[in-house]
């Protein structure tokens with residue numbers, strides 16, 4: 001069944017088709033993060049997976065938390081003022097523009113996703129403060145030509161850009177394709193640009209097994225990769241400390257209870273020399 005949803009608040013363009021019969025990554029992720037932008041099929045799969053592997057909820061929260069810390073680092077210490085967030089997901093707390101503009105109000109952010117429900121919510125991602133700018137591009141990450149052309153409306157590619165690829169590269173079927181997409185984007189950006197990439201690693205047999213449930217049911221499949229494969233996304237770039245590490249270990253906020261357990265999700269932030 002394909003369901004059309006009411007887009008009466010939308011200014012222009014065709015109504016996207018929302019498929020509410022197959023769980024979709026953006027919507028299940030939204031469910032795990034406590035959001036309301038999901039359907040019964042998404043909740044059913046989300047519950048099946050968290051029943052088998054309750055740590056998935058910690059992973060969802062830890063991934064968002066490290067993204068928040070990485071963007072704060074980039075807008076703060078690294079002085080980046082432009083962000084390209086591909087595979088944005090549904091709006092949640094601390095979206096990239098909110099975090100970046102809370103540090104540097106003049107920050108400019110372009111979001112990209114191909115999920116029609118994210119498109120419906122894109123307006124919520126376009127609430128830039130007056131000193132900065134935000135834009136949304138409805139595109140597949142593989143269509144880097146369109147992404148770079150349209151992002152050029154908002155971003156100045158003669159100045160550094162931080163590219164955020166969080167939870168998206170594993171949705172590409174092969175590591176070669178994922179690496180190629182990263183290279184095509186990073187190649188056009190100047191020295192001083194950054195890549196933030198985050199994905200699940202295949203280092204926990206229980207997590208690997210639960211992702212098989214995902215791959216039998218949901219769209220698109222998610223390919224667990226080795227730490228070496230994930231590291232290869234960063235070829236030619238220089239990691240900032242502490243390198244490619246578990247999401248709980250990347251510059252954690254101080255906590256009285258000490259470091260949280262690792263989650264077999266890796267993140268790296270690296271600079272183009």
Ligand SMILES: C[S@@+](CC[C@H](N)C(=O)[O-])C[C@H]1O[C@@H](n2cnc3c(N)ncnc32)[C@H](O)[C@@H]1O
Pocket residue numbers: 025026029063064067086087088089090112113114115118139140141142165166167168171220
């Ligand atoms: C697991 S969610 C991650 C959301 C967000 N980046 C985060 O880390 O919280 C993956 C997102 O990538 C998007 N996505 C997956 N494959 C994509 C593709 N080929 N092109 C564009 N977006 C894609 C999905 O629609 C979804 O919003």
